[in-house]
Amino acid sequence: MAKKKGVRIDFISKSNLEGKSFNQLFNLIMKHVKDGGIIVLEESFTTEEKTELIQKSLNYVDNKFPGIEFAGFDAKKSWFWDSLGKIGLKKREGMVIVGRADVMNNLEQNKDKISLLARM
């Protein structure tokens, strides 16, 4: 049977992500995006995790894989979330979308909207 053409987009719910370590999430992301898919997580990353995402994903860059693009919404900053962060209980409130750099085209983001053109 011929393989169907298109960009696969997976949405992963918050309950499915709960309790997962960054490394588990990273492996899940790379599994999807390496094959040309886009993954949307109902969770954001902390700043430190975003830095790690950039660093670790660069290890995968080669002549066939140009890296990732990502965008997302973070929870609004408040003293409550900041306080949780200070005692090591920071939650990943928000949303993140990750895909192959050559699939996620014309990525535009502002505080309220993300738009992109997914190209096969």
Add this chain to the structure above:
Amino acid sequence: MLKALKRLFSGFLGNNKDLNLGIYGPVNGGKTTLANAICMDIVGEKMGKASSIPHETREIVKKEKMKLEHNGKSISMNLVDTPGIATRVDYKEFTKKGLKKATAKNRSKEATKGIVEAIKFLDNVDACLVVLDSTQDPYNQINLTILGNLESKKIPIIVVANKIDSKKAKPDKIREAFPQYTVVDVSAKKGTKMNDLYDTIVKELR
């Protein structure tokens, strides 16, 4: 935390250690052009090669013992130019700019390594100029991550809205996106408003 304490105690003890001033930002924001402009003004020589091809700077470049004197104030610093931060390094973008395939692939490899080194080097800087291209939309994950990272490490930040000589420049968009930081508009290429930048450096980072 340790870095913030070190900074506090060095202030009490009158430690005159040179400030490691990092120049960070996304690719093609004009970091090396800015580093060159600062170097030319202080010591009369350039720091590195700048070009329109992405990832021209693929290694950290340091210019040590630079004394910036401005409006009766001075600051002694080591200027650190870093490779542009990106998640995407596609050798095909280099071939589009006229590089041969093998050169482009090699450049891609070096650029990837350079970005990782630049991120690691964040632990060694005392303050940062975050250089953003004012002709581009500033609200993206790379910029948010760079700024958020510096903030979490308590590293003082000056955001430089570069390329204001372009008709497409919208430095106010940078101010709107990041109202919590000091934003200085410059054109490093033309040397426009560099005095405003020096004024901010000697006032805020000394």
